[in-house]
Amino acid sequence: NKILGFSEDCGINIYGNQSATSTQKPIAVKFKKDYGVSKIDYPLFPDFPVTTFKSFVLRNSGNDFPYTHIRDAVMQELVKDLDIDYNEYRPAAAFINGEYWGIYNIREKINEHYVANRHGVDPDNIDMLENNMNVLHGDSLSYQRLIDYMSTNDMATDAAYTYLDSVVDLDECILYFAAQAYxxxxxWPGTNIKFWRERSETGKWRWILFGLDFGFGLYAHGPSEDHIQFMFSPVETRYSNQPWATLFQRKLIENPxxxxxxxxxxxxxxxxxxxSTRVVGIINSLANHISSEITKHRNRWGLGGESLNKMTAFAxxxxxxxxTHVRNYFNAGLDGAITLNSSSGGEIQINTIKLAExxxxxxxxxxxNVPIEIKAIPNKGYKFDGWTGAVESDDSELSLIVSRTTNLSASFSIDSSxxxxxxxxxxxxxxxxNFDTGDWVELYNKTDASIDISGWYFSDSDDNxxxxxxxxxxxxxxxYLVLVENDSAFTNRFPEVNNYLADLGFGFNGAGELLRLYNQGNQIVDSLTYDDIAPWPIEADGTGSTLELIDAESDNSVG
Incomplete structure (x- = not known):
């Protein structure tokens, strides 16, 4: 769009291993005061909350350079909404000294500043390792203690689980290895693996997802490849799964x-x-984003490219x-189908998945053969009554073995308390x-939790x-939340207020009346009857003042 984003002197260098042998070299970009500025403040990735960068890389898509140019980006996009340390992506058309240089993928540089940006930790107070405990930042002492413990203790015990949970972010770790399996x-994992922890008593190891372009059906590796066997193999079956590279995850799954x-x-x-439908949608979306540039890029570098058919077939x-691979390796049993439902008033969590109404x-x-964990979570103002279907129970948390077909429903009801x-x-x-804002009423949540009031209703003296x-x-x-009778009159006078709902549909009686708030169960949540005479303040009747509680905890039915 010809709008300058930023222009700064910086340092650049060619980086990478196999990817650096391509005709379009990957480039690392670094900012230092010696060059001009120590960082840039610019949204390299528009939907990403971090806008300050000390470095970034211009990646040529690695092993995928001659093919789709989006493989790694697709795999990162698939999990970016989850709690995992992924790598942001933005494609850009590049010119060097005025000469067209094809598409580069702007990526975060995986270093201590990446961690600081994402987790708010001191970049000088972390350990970051790669591959076979090669130190990138800090030292390897903590990780070596972890490996020593796993190598010399019975990992099937509760004590081992407690220890692992104290030094490893198990949620993120398990997610990371599960994603790699897919x-x-x-x-990987003998290369393209980095992991880090904050150097503190509570610091836990996390893994960073990057360098994925050898996956998703690249070369002759199709969707039938058994990566479960590969990543847990005690013997080397390929250059990238040496015994040291699979040791951690092998010991990890010894714990039941x-x-x-x-x-x-x-x-x-x-x-x-x-x-599959979601994955194919993301493949097509990222491919469409570069569709106007990819032919020019391929012509620049003499590339034949690859259609998306291989990636969509993989998906x-x-x-x-x-x-099938999981079933065979873990004796996990046949597939079982579960259908979950609930009455209004809560959500359900199944393992790591939270399901809203x-x-x-x-x-x-x-x-x-593998129990699943299910939890019923009532919304604020509701209580859990019980499960019906495959299990009849009033315990909100269940450990359940699914059958070939399992149906389960959670019941919630209004909590009168x-x-x-x-x-x-x-x-x-x-x-x-002189200050006509139309009629309006303000509601206040006086609790320490968010409250879902969907389906509640507000009324005055007229039941209609x-x-x-x-x-x-x-x-x-x-x-607070304001209910507004006249949208234009209200916003005219209060343009800065955005926590309101318009089109109330009725106004209030100038001589006083009953106002009522009901929940979904048609139970009264709050009500009051105001008046325009004492003891209610008469200044609220046409003089510009409003009726407002001095203290939200006080009785609003008393003038």
Whole structure:
């Protein structure tokens, strides 16, 4: 669009191993005060919250350079909404000294500043290692202690699990290895592996997802490749799975809790992020984004390219193969189908997947020999009543073995003990002529938790006057929501206010009336009857003042 983003003197160098042998060399870009500035403040990745960078790289797509140019980017995009240290991506047309240089993929540089940007830690207070404990930052002492423990202790015990949980971010670690199993990244784990921890008493090891371009069906490696056998092999079957490279994950799954979590994590991903339709959609989206430039890029470097057929075939066929590999290696059993549903008033968590009301009913596929963990989570103002279907129980958390077909439903109901968590805090029932904002009422959440008031309704003295709150209406802790009768009159006077819902549909009586707030169960949450005479303040009747609680905890039914 010919709008300058930034222009700075910087240092550059060719980087990479195999990728550096390509005709289009990958380039690392670094900012130092010696060059001009020590960092740039610019949104290299528009949807990414980090906008300050001390370095970045211009990647040529690595092993995928002659082919689709999006392999690694697709695999990163598939999991970027999860709690994993992935690598951001933005394609750019490059020119060097005015000469067209093709498409480069702008990527975060994986170093201590990457960690600092993402986790808010001191970049000088981390350990970062790669491959066979090669030190990139800090030292390897903590990780060596971890490996020594795993090599000399019975990893199947509860004590071993407790130890691992204290030094490893198990959620992220298990997710990382599960994703690699799906991607079939054959240039890993003996290479392209980096991991880090904060140097503190509570610091835990996390793994960084990068260098994935050897996966997703590159070369002759199709969707049927058994990456489970590959990544857990005690003997070297390829240059990238030497015994030292598989030791950590081999010892990890000796613990039955972690083994089950790993199996279920793969199933969770296949039911959500790795569903074929979603994966194909992301492939097409990223390919379309560079479609106007890719032919020019290939002509510049004399590349034949590759259609998307191989990647989309991988996306469609990989789930069934991976389930078979998991079933065979872990004796996980046949596929079992589960369907979850609930009444309104809560959400369900199955393993790592949180299902809001709008996601239900929901169906997924799991393994009949591996128990799944299910939890019912009532919304604020509701309580959990029990499960019906495959299990009849009032325990909110279940460990369940699925059958070939399992149906389970959670029941929630209004918790009467939560009445008055949302209060009517301020009323404007008769504006002054000089400051007419229309009628409005302000609600306040006085609790320490967000409250979903979707489906609740607000009414006045007339039962026919009913404003129903739309879906996904959330009032956060200690925050307000205004219901507005006249949108234009209100925003004219309060343009800075955005926490409001317009089109209330009715105004308030200037002589006083009853106002009521009901939850989904048609139970009263808060109500009051105001008046325009004492003891209610008469200044609120047409003089420009409003009726407002001095203290949200006080009784709003008393003038």
């Amino acid at each position: 991607y079939d990244n054959m240039d 809790i972690i083994k089950n979590r790993f199996v279920n994590q793969i199933a969770d991903l296949l039911n959500t992020n790795f569903k 469609n066929e990989r789930p069934a193969y991976l389930r 709008k996601d239900l009913p929901w169906s997924g596929t799991y393994f009949v 939560s009445a008055n968590d949302i209060v009517i805090n301020e009323i404007n029932y008769n504006s002054s002529n 006057h009913k404003f129903i709150f739309p879906s996904e209406t959330i009032v956060n802790s200690k925050e």
